[in-house]
Amino acid sequence: MNNLDRAAAAIRRAPRVAVLTGAGISVASGIPDFRSAAGLWSRYDPLEYATLRAFRRDPRKVWRMLAEMLEVLEAARPNAAHRALVHLETAGVVQGIVTQNIDGLHQQAGSATVLEFHGGCRSLSCLGCGRRYTRGEARALGLPPPCGCGALLKPDIVFFGEMIPDGLFDASRRLTARCAVLLVVGTSAEVAPANQLPWIAKQHGATVVELNVEETQLTGTVTDIFVQGPAEATVHALAAAVSGE
Ligand SMILES: [Zn+2]
Incomplete structure (x- = not known):
């Protein structure tokens, strides 16, 4: 069984799935990672x-x-990864998304429960x-x-050095503490306090599935199943595997 199938099997067994997303999920929508060489912060x-x-x-x-x-x-417009997460939410699999992105593409795609960690x-x-x-x-x-x-x-x-909006961290912590599987998509989750969320999920017994282009600091530490590839391909394939398509 490959890692994608293992991840799909874990999701099918899970009563609740939460998602943490970062810049990597929106690259295919035409938004370069602000921290990359071509990004805004350069x-x-x-x-x-x-x-x-x-x-x-x-x-x-x-x-x-x-x-x-x-x-x-x-x-920017939502890509196949955003749409696959809508599909999983509509199917009752995904309970909510915590995103570090400010682009609003999850909502534009149709996701209902989106916690915008950075506004x-x-x-x-x-x-x-x-x-x-x-x-x-x-x-x-x-x-x-x-x-x-x-x-x-x-x-x-949320600007650099600004606090995460009131209640948002608590809501994100609750969502990740209650999930049986946490999907980490397109982020190395290095920025505090978002970096705590995979560990919170893990401490509460969740399986952490990481979908990234390259291995990160999460891989081999908090990650249980690593699925390699661009988000628009991996999330789409995972959603299809979960639905048995
Ligand atoms: Zn005014």
């Missing part, structure tokens, strides 16, 4: 462009980076008065989008 120093302090100091400067980021994110680009908030805007409302305001109060809006993404 051209914009995150400490200078992606901290709350930087935004408060010079929001116009930070918006030059944000405009480029949003352009890439908005052009998302689909809404914006005013740091001056707290008013929230949808992306569509903000787009109509131009770039960078001003709030009615005069301050500039900031996408509801």
Whole structure:
């Protein structure tokens, strides 16, 4: 039995499955990993462009980076991996997804339970008065989008050094603590506190299935079954194997 079949067998036996996703699942949607050589952080120093302090100091400067980021994110469409996870959720197999991505592609594909660990680009908030805007409302305001109060809006993404939104870590921990299988897709889960989630699942007796292009620090430590390949191929094949197709 190969690792894909072993993973499918584990999922078929599991009453609850949770998923942790990262940048690797969206590469085929046209979003390069921000931390890769071609990524955003090779051209914009995150400490200078992606901290709350930087935004408060010079929001116009930070918006030059944000405009480029949003352009890439908005052009992206869900791929076969996002769709396969929708299929597994609809079939009652997957209970929820914790994603480190801010691209909103899980929701765009149709996944219902998505915990956006680092926030998302689909809404914006005013740091001056707290008013929230949808992306569509903000787009109509131009770039960078001003709030009615005069301050500039900031996408509801978690900047470097910012806390994970209230309750989100607890909800993510509950989801992973209760699953019998955790799928880790397209991430090496090195960034805290998301890096705790595979271990939390493991401590509660879950089987950890890792789907990545290359082995990571998870492989051989927390991972029970490693399935190698790009997410759009492996997640799709896994969902098909689980459904017996
Ligand atoms: Zn405002």
